[in-house]
Amino acid sequence: MDLDYSQEDQQFRKRVHDWLAENVPDEALPNDSQGARDYEVAWQRTLYENGWAGISWPTEYGGCGLSLVEQIIWHEEYARAGAPGVGCNFVGLNHGGPTLIACASEEQKAFHLPRILRGESVWCQGFSEPDAGSDLANLKCRAEVMGDHLLVTGQKIWTSYGNVADYQELLVRTDPDAAKHGGITWLICDMRSPGIEIRSIPTMVGESDFCEVFYENVRIPIENVVGEINDGWRVAMSTLGFERGTAFIAQQMRLSEVVEALAELARDTPGADGRPAIEDSEIAGKLATLRAEVAALRSMTYVSISRAMRSPVPGPEGSMTKLFFSELGQRAYQLSLEVLGTGKVERAPLSGHWGGGTDWLRGYLGSFAATIGGGTSEIMRNIIGDRVLGLPRDRR
Amino acid sequence: MDLLPDEEQQAIIDQTASFLESELPLARFHELGGQPEELSDEIWKTIAKLGWFGLGIPEAQGGVGFTLAEESLLVRELGRVLAPPTLVATLLGARCAALCDAVALRDASLAGEVRVAWAQSRDEFSLGPGGAVSGRFHVFDPGGATHLLLLDASGARLIEARGLGEARVLECLDESVGLAEVELDGASVLAFLENGADSIRARASLLVSALLVGQCEATRDDAVAYAKERVQFGKPIGVFQAVKHPCADMAVGCEAALSQLVMAALVVRDGLADGLFQATAAKLVAARTAVKSAERNVQIHGGYGFTTEYDAHLFVKRAHLLDVLAGSQRELTQVLLAEKPPH
Numbered sequence: 001m002d003l004d005y006s007q008e009d010q011q012f013r014k015r016v017h018d019w020l021a022e023n024v025p026d027e028a029l030p031n032d033s034q035g036a037r038d039y040e041v042a043w044q045r046t047l048y049e050n051g052w053a054g055i056s057w058p059t060e061y062g063g064c065g066l067s068l069v070e071q072i073i074w075h076e077e078y079a080r081a082g083a084p085g086v087g088c089n090f091v092g093l094n095h096g097g098p099t100l101i102a103c104a105s106e107e108q109k110a111f112h113l114p115r116i117l118r119g120e121s122v123w124c125q126g127f128s129e130p131d132a133g134s135d136l137a138n139l140k141c142r143a144e145v146m147g148d149h150l151l152v153t154g155q156k157i158w159t160s161y162g163n164v165a166d167y168q169e170l171l172v173r174t175d176p177d178a179a180k181h182g183g184i185t186w187l188i189c190d191m192r193s194p195g196i197e198i199r200s201i202p203t204m205v206g207e208s209d210f211c212e213v214f215y216e217n218v219r220i221p222i223e224n225v226v227g228e229i230n231d232g233w234r235v236a237m238s239t240l241g242f243e244r245g246t247a248f249i250a251q252q253m254r255l256s257e258v259v260e261a262l263a264e265l266a267r268d269t270p271g272a273d274g275r276p277a278i279e280d281s282e283i284a285g286k287l288a289t290l291r292a293e294v295a296a297l298r299s300m301t302y303v304s305i306s307r308a309m310r311s312p313v314p315g316p317e318g319s320m321t322k323l324f325f326s327e328l329g330q331r332a333y334q335l336s337l338e339v340l341g342t343g344k345v346e347r348a349p350l351s352g353h354w355g356g357g358t359d360w361l362r363g364y365l366g367s368f369a370a371t372i373g374g375g376t377s378e379i380m381r382n383i384i385g386d387r388v389l390g391l392p393r394d395r396r
Numbered sequence: 397m398d399l400l401p402d403e404e405q406q407a408i409i410d411q412t413a414s415f416l417e418s419e420l421p422l423a424r425f426h427e428l429g430g431q432p433e434e435l436s437d438e439i440w441k442t443i444a445k446l447g448w449f450g451l452g453i454p455e456a457q458g459g460v461g462f463t464l465a466e467e468s469l470l471v472r473e474l475g476r477v478l479a480p481p482t483l484v485a486t487l488l489g490a491r492c493a494a495l496c497d498a499v500a501l502r503d504a505s506l507a508g509e510v511r512v513a514w515a516q517s518r519d520e521f522s523l524g525p526g527g528a529v530s531g532r533f534h535v536f537d538p539g540g541a542t543h544l545l546l547l548d549a550s551g552a553r554l555i556e557a558r559g560l561g562e563a564r565v566l567e568c569l570d571e572s573v574g575l576a577e578v579e580l581d582g583a584s585v586l587a588f589l590e591n592g593a594d595s596i597r598a599r600a601s602l603l604v605s606a607l608l609v610g611q612c613e614a615t616r617d618d619a620v621a622y623a624k625e626r627v628q629f630g631k632p633i634g635v636f637q638a639v640k641h642p643c644a645d646m647a648v649g650c651e652a653a654l655s656q657l658v659m660a661a662l663v664v665r666d667g668l669a670d671g672l673f674q675a676t677a678a679k680l681v682a683a684r685t686a687v688k689s690a691e692r693n694v695q696i697h698g699g700y701g702f703t704t705e706y707d708a709h710l711f712v713k714r715a716h717l718l719d720v721l722a723g724s725q726r727e728l729t730q731v732l733l734a735e736k737p738p739h
Contacts, residue, residue: 002398
């Protein structure tokens with residue numbers, strides 16, 4: 001067991017540090033969706049032009065092919081430099097792209113992967129439906145195979161960045177008679193296809209990148225099927241092993257900054273008795289616990305990366321980090337409201353695009369995105385119970 | 397960068413686990429019948445021969461020459477079977493003696509002739525001329541103890557336990573651990589290992605965390621095993637989310653506590669600046685998780701968990717006991733708020 005980095009890794013760290021110091025934009029992320037998209041794809045373009053696009057992607061597909069240790073270093077330095085969050089490039093870089101790498105044809109890869117890396121196409125996800133949330137395999141959005149194309153009719157929901165995306169990874173039901181997980185197909189959907197209607201759904205935070213998407217006889221060329229017809233469930237699950245925990249390091253380090261800012265807030269905000277809130281033993285105890293848990297979260301990530309270095313096959317342990325991280329973030333924002341006390345009723349003016357951080361009220365409201373999105377905490381607990389602990393499964 | 401045990405470390409874990417399985421299995425508590433456990437001289441000597449007490453002491457100072465990382469892995473195994481806390485106090489005592497050049501005491505400790513008991517100050521203790529200690533203490537595992545270990549922010553002190561006069565025997569929350577109240581009046585200190593000369597404070601926190609982590613894992617395993625075998629409403633209760641989800645939380649707690657233990661052990665071993673912060677974080681996370689997991693384990697066992705026929709109650713009691721050693725949660729809060737976390 002060791003915490004050491006090789007000479008080469010230390011040189012790599014310096015190179016990353018120096019490049020980020022030079023290139024991280026000073027401007028804040030714009031407040032409007034289109035402005036934010038422009039900002040984020042421009043940053044992706046900068047990364048691409050300097051050889052930093054797709055840091056975990058294999059080099060044969062234009063990625064950096066960094067080792068796990070180099071990925072740790074990249075993300076640590078990235079967070080320290082205050083570099084922009086991945087934003088609307090998330091699905092392309094971390095889900096859609098990796099799925100294409102795992103399952104797509106050479107033509108599909110050759111067309112889409114460079115566009116994702118260059119920041120030319122933004123992807124969104126079309127998985128959830130009004131009646132298929134945690135029970136994703138219950139999806140009903142229909143696609144009929146009509147020779148050289150499919151005709152899609154139905155609805156998707158909770159699609160982040162659907163309003164600014166170019167392409168969508170779309171799960172449709174191609175065989176309504178097959179078993180639940182069979183009969184699903186994974187499609188590349190051009191978001192500008194006729195018959196698509198996108199509506200923003202206002203969220204409890206107040207941002208507008210959360211969408212529902214309606215499809216009425218949308219023609220999707222048969223070439224856009226990834227994998228085989230009716231084999232979409234396997235394709236959708238193929239990325240589970242792609243992410244080995246490094247991509248969340250930057251987010252975790254940002255959470256650490258949030259907790260430090262929260263300590264600052266507790267020193268500066270008077271409690272009910274007029275003394276600083278941090279002198280309240282309950283608040284002090286919770287704050288100390290948060291600091292300790294943020295340290296533990298980081299350690300968990302390093303342990304899980306250590307596992308990844310030894311075994312190419314990922315276990316279900318990633319669900320533990322996701323659960324711990326999302327609930328820890330939520331506890332931090334809950335505590336910020338306690339610290340603010342009666343002051344919590346007053347919203348700060350929106351400065352820049354919503355991104356959590358130290359906008360405590362929006363951070364608190366937005367913290368539910370982490371405990372619901374990407375698999376709810378309840379689903380995470382099912383996965384941990386079933387696959388980590390081997391508890392008997394409910395027949396679902 | 398690698399936080400998993402290497403082959404040699406895994407061998408230490410395996411050997412320790414197999415020794416404990418035959419010599420100190422959890423089943424022994426049924427024979428104790430609610431009395432404090434006192435290890436026999438024979439087993440104590442065997443443990444000394446296995447090198448536990450000198451595991452992390454440099455070879456030049458008579459030890460085995462491993463590090464805090466290996467000690468933490470060994471002590472985690474002790475935690476799983478609720479081994480008496482005096483074993484860890486003796487391990488720390490041997491380090492104090494070795495690093496203070498108290499050669500005779502060191503050699504006696506390594507030979508298994510010394511038993512050190514944790515002494516927890518009831519209020520601030522005072523130091524007289526020559527560093528003599530006065531104050532009131534809770535002493536854990538007083539039976540057979542030859543020395544007391546006193547820990548505070550300044551460091552670790554070893555005091556001879558013989559001739560302390562009348563100790564008041566108390567009933568401990570954890571009935572398997574003896575408890576006495578001891579009044580020291582100018583007791584002389586045989587060895588004082590100053591915090592700073594050695595990271596003894598962080599080390600003590602960490603080794604108690606290791607006991608707690610082992611305990612977290614044992615309660616998780618106990619709860620999961622029971623949830624698989626206990627049938628109600630025609631199904632193993634582990635099918636129900638009301639049982640499955642608390643088990644999942646116990647697993648996450650173990651993962652967090654163990655990961656932080658390992659990270660902190662390496663940071664302290666390597667002498668990095670954030671050693672005290674990491675070790676304190678490890679203790680806080682491990683203690684909170686151990687208490688919560690032990691409580692949930694009782695709840696999952698239902699009526700059986702409420703009895704002493706099952707082991708679930710033992711973990712609750714021991715978790716609270718370990719919570720007060722080497723820094724209670726209140727003290728840890730102060731340290732965590734005062735220390736700057738790494739970035």
